[in-house]
Amino acid sequence: MNNSILILIEHLKDAIADISFEMLGIGRKIADSFNGSLHAVVLGKDINKFLPELGIADSIFVADDEKLEMASPETIADIIKSIIEIKGISITILGGTNTAAGVGPILSSKLKLPYLNFCKNIRVEGDNIIVTNQLFGGKILSDVKLDGMKGIISVNPGSFPSDAGKASKVVPVVEIDLSQIKIKNYFKKYIEPEAGDVDITKENVLVSVGRGIENADNLSLAEDLIGVLGGAISASRPVIDQGWLPLSRQVGKSGMTVKPKLYFALGISGAPEHVEGMKDSDCIVAINKDPAAPIFNVAHYGVCGDLLEIVPSLTEKLKAKKG
Amino acid sequence: MDPVDVNILGVQGVYILWVLTAVSMFFFVRRITKIIKILNRARPENRFDNFKERIVNFILYVLGQKKLFGERTIGLPHFLFFWGFVFYAGSFWWNLLRGLIPVLPIPYSDEVGIITFALEIMGVLVLLSIIVAVLRRIFFPPQHLQQSFDAVIILSLITILMVTLLLGQGYKGTIEASVWSPIGSIIASGLSVSENTAVDTFKAFWWIHIISVLFFLGYIPYSKHMHLLASPFNVLFRNNSQPADLTIKSNSEDIGSGASKWTEFTWKDLLNSFSCAECGRCDRACPAQNSGAVLAPRVILHKIKEQMYETGFNKNGNGIHEIFEDKISKEELWQCTTCMSCMQQCPVLNEHLPVIISMRRFLINQGEVEQTVQDVLQKITRYGNSFGQSDRNRPKWTAALEPKIKDARKEEVEYLWLTGDYAAFDSRLQSITQKTAYIFQKSGLDFGILYEAEKNSGNDVRRIGEEGLFEVLRDKNTQQIKKSKFKKIITTDPHTYNTLKNEYKLSDNGDDVSIRHYTEVIDELINEKKITFNNKLNIKATYHDPCYLGRYNGVYEPPRKILKSIGVTLVEMPRNRAKSYCCGAGGGRIWMEDKTPVKERPSESRIREAAALKDVSLMVVACPKDIVMFQDAVKTTGNEGKLEIKDISELVFESMK
C-alpha cells in the first residue's frame, strides 16, 4: 500500500471551486496520518494559472489542452487511471458535483475498486479508513470501511473546511502524457443563465423560499418582507422547478452558493443539496412547520411555526418600526 | 257567429285556416323532429325508474310551479302564465278543431258559458302579470336575466292574445250579453258600434288571435320558448338523486370517458339546454360567477345548445369540434365548486352539475388539468390521502387521547367513525377532531375508527372527474368497511357523508347502511340526555350550512338544535339553509391554485355576510374545509378580531367542560 492520495481539482469558468480546497485539506490530513503523499491532478484549458494555489499538495499532475475543456468523464477517468497506475495511488478523492459526475463510477468500474459517494467525513481508525456517507438525502448516515485502504471517494461540498486546503507553495509539476489517452469530448458550448435582474451572490440579505411557501401567490409575502428588510428573494430547487422564480434565484448544488449576512429560510426543509449552497451564511434563520426539518441543524436560529402567519406580521411590525 | 265563416280576398275562411295551420304545423313538426333526432344521437341513459318520484316532481314543479316562488315578485305572475297558457292552449286546440272542421257538432270554446268566464278572468290576471313582468324587466331586472328579442316576442304575443280575446269578447258583448262574460260586458258598455261592425271586429280579433297562436306554435321550437315543451319532460326525467349520486345509469360503454361535444352527452344532459328559459337564476346563485369568474351555469347549457344547433341538423355527425375549441373554456369548467346552488334555484330543474362533471371527466382523461390537481390526484392514488402523507400518519391525531380509540378493524363497534382527510391530517383541525372524540367518549358512545386503513372517500375525486380513481377508492373503502362489524357510520366531513350515503353500496342485500353526520349523532346524544352541559354559552352566533350537508342532503336542523341546547342564540344569515353560500372549497377547488384574480372569493362574501349581522362575532360551521376556508377569509377581509370561526364540536366541548 502506497499511502498516497490523489485529488481531482475542480474548476469552473475561471476559478478553482471551493470543493477543491476542501478535498485538499482533508486529503492532507489523511495523508499525513499515514506519512503518505498528497497529489493533485488538474485538467482543462488554460489551467496553469491555478497551480500556485495548490501548494498543499506534494506534487501536481497537469494536462493543459483545449480538448480537455469539459472533457467526458470517461476521458478524465482514463487519465486518472494512468496516474494511479504509474504512481500507485491508493485513494482518489473527487468532488460530489455535476462537473465531476461520472468520473467516480467509471473509474470504479475500470479499476474494480469501491466507490463511495456523498461523503461528509473521512477518518482514520487504526489501520482503517472509515468513510461516513449520507444516504437517502441525508436522512441516514452510514460508516463504511475502505477495504485495503484503496478506493474512490466523492465528497459532499461543505463537509470540510476549505481553509485547511489552502497554501501557496511552489510544488513540483508533472506533465501528463496524453499520447496513450483517447480523448473523448462531446462538449459544444456553455449556455449562460439568463441575465437575471439580481445576482443573489452579491446580496447582503436573502429571503429564501422553499416548498413550504405552498404556491406562487404567497411569494408576495416574501416580496413584502424584502420591501422593509432589503435584499432579494432566493429559493430552493422545488420552487424553481415549479417555475415560480427564475433559475438565477436558485440556491444549492445546482444553483448558486451564497454567503449573505442574513439568510432567512422560509419553508425550506434543508436537504443537503440546498444546504451546500448557503451553509456559510453569517446568520441563518429558519422557519419551518416540521420540528425535525434538517434546516434546523444548520441554522443559527429556528422557529417551528407557520410562515404564512408569521411573515406578514413580521413585515407589519418592521414597517411600523421604520415608519 | 262563426268566425271562420268569412271571405278574405275571395277565399273561404276555412281554407285559409287550413293553409295557415298546415304552414304552422309544418315548421313546428319539422323542428321538433330535428330536435328529437338530436336527442336520439346522444348517449342513452335510463331515466325511466322511480316512477312515483317522477310523478310527484311533475305535480310539484310543473303543475305547482314551486321553484318559481323562490324569487320575489315573479312567482305568482309566472304561475298565472303557466296556467293561463295551459288553459288558453286547450281553448286554442278546441277552437282550431272546430274552425277547421265546421261540420263538427261542437260549439267554439267561448260559446260555452263557464269556459268563457274562465277565459276572461284568466285573461285579466295574465295581463296584470304581464304588466308586472314588463315593469320588472325594465325597472328592476335581476342580474343575468337575459333581455333578449325572444323575451320581447313572447311578452308581446301573450299581450296580443289576451287583448284580442278580451276585446273580441267586448265587441261580442255589444250583440249578446252574457252573465258568463263579465269583462266583455264591461268593455261592451264603453263601445257603441253597429251590429255589423261588432261582428266583423269580433271575427277580426278571432283571426288575429288564432294567427298569433299559429305563429307562436311554429316559433316555439326555434326559440327559448322551447322550454314550454321541454321543461315538463325535463322535470319528469330529472333524478332526485343527482348530483349527490353522480352515477349515470347507462349501458353506453363510453360513459366514463366524459363528454367533449354534444354527441357525447346523454339525451337528458341535452334536454337541459332545451328546457332552459334563460331566467338567470342559476347565474345569480353561482359562487364562481359572483366572485367574478367566467363560469356561468346558464352559459354552459347555452353553449351546448349552440353547438347542437350549429352541427346537429346535418346528416353526418363527423367534423364536430371539441366544445373547448371555441365555446366553453377549460378554465371555466374548473371554476365550479359543485355547490349545486344552480340546480337548487332552477325552476325547470335543470341538472347543470352532471353536465359540467362529464366535461371534467373528458379533460381528466386527456390529462388536461392543472399541475397542482395532478399532484393531489397522484398523492391520493399513492397514499390514499390528499395531503401526500404516509397513511401511517392518519391516526396520529389520536395519539394523545385516553383511552385509546377502538380499532374497528379488529373490534366490533356500534359506530364506525370516518373522519376524512382534513380532520385527520390538517394540523389546524386535529384539535377539533380530538374534541369530537372527547364528546363521543364522555357520552358513552361505542365507537371506533379504521386507523390507517381509511382512505380518502373519493367524493371530490369523482367531482373533479377522475372516475377511475374514485372507483378504486370506493372499492378499497367498501372492502374495509364490509370487513368491520358495526351498526352505523359517523362522518366528520360532509363530503365523506355525501358519497358514503349516496354513492357507496355498503350492504350486500341492498338495505341502507345508516350514515350519520357527527352533528346528527351529537343531536341524538343530547336528546337521549347522554351529554351533560356544565355551562351554557349564552352567546349570539350564526351558522353556515355546509353545501354537502344542507343543500345536498337536507340536514339543516340537528346543528341548530345542538346550538340551542348549549345556549347559543342563532342569528340566521340571509342566505341560509338551501340558499347557503358556498365557501368555495368543493369540486377540488381547494386543491387548485388561486390563479385567476377574482373580485371577491366566495368565502370572503360569506364572511362579510356574517360580519354584517348585528351583535354576532361568531360563525359556527360543521365541516373541516369550512374552518380552513373561513379562517383564511376572516384574515383577508380584515375581520380578524371581529369574527371568529368555530366548529360545533368546539362549542359543545366548551359547554361540557
Next chain:
Amino acid sequence: MNFIVFLKMVPDVIEELKIADDGKQLDSDWIRMKLNECDENAVEEAIILKEKFGGKVTAVALDAPELDDALFNALAKGADKAVKIIGEWKDVHSPAIAEIFAKYLRDNNLIDNQTLILSGSQAIDDIEGELVYYLGELLNLPAFGVITHVDYDSGQNSVSLVKEFAGGLRGEFSSGLPAVLGIQASENPPRYIPIAKIRAIMKSAAIEEVVIPPDGLPAGTTIEKMFEPETTGKAEMLDGSTDEIIEKLIGIFSDKGII
C-alpha cells in the same frame, strides 16, 4: 429509433426510515417503495422523443414490490413494451444494477445504432446518479447525466444535449448514438394518466418477464454501521406567541445590523 428506459423502485422517504436492530441496514418492515421521480421524467422524455422522432419505447425494471403499477403506467403513457427482470439478488446497489441491465441488453442484442438508453439522472439512493455512468462504462457507450433537454438530428444520427451545472450555468453536448442519458427533467412535466386508462392497459397489455441469474455481480461495500444524524440541531429555537417570536426576530436582525 429505439428508446430503452431503465426504471427503479426506491424507498419512499415520506415514510419514516428506521434502522434495523443489527444497526447495519434499514428495517424492511417500514420501507415502502415508489417509482424514482427522475425515472418518471425519463419515461416522459422517451415518450416525447418517440412522439417527435418516431420509434419504440421499452420500459425495463428490476423486480421490486409495487413495480407492476409503474410499468403499466409507462405503458399507458405510450411505451410499447414493459419488461420485468427477475432474479435472486438482494440489496443491489448501482454497480450491480448496472451489471444486470447491461447483461439484459447484451444477451438480447438490444443495442443498435439507433438506440438511446435513458434513466433518471439520480435517485434518493443514488444521489450522484452513478447508475448511468456504470451502464455507459459496461456497455462502452458515452454517458451523460443531469440532462434537461434532448434533441435528435436524424441526418447526423446524433443527439444534442443540455446538461445542468451549478449557478444556473448549462452546457451543450453532442453525441452520436447509441448513448446513455441520465434525465434530470423531461421537456414537459410527466403527463397525468387517469386510473381508468391504467386499468384498461392492465387488461390489454402484459409485462414481459426475463430472468437474469445473479452470478458475477460485483459485491457492494460493507456497511459497518448505519445511524441517524444528530437531530439536536444547532439552531437556537425561538418560541412563544407569534408576537413574541417576531420581537425576538427583530432583535436578532438589529443585532446583526440588518435593520
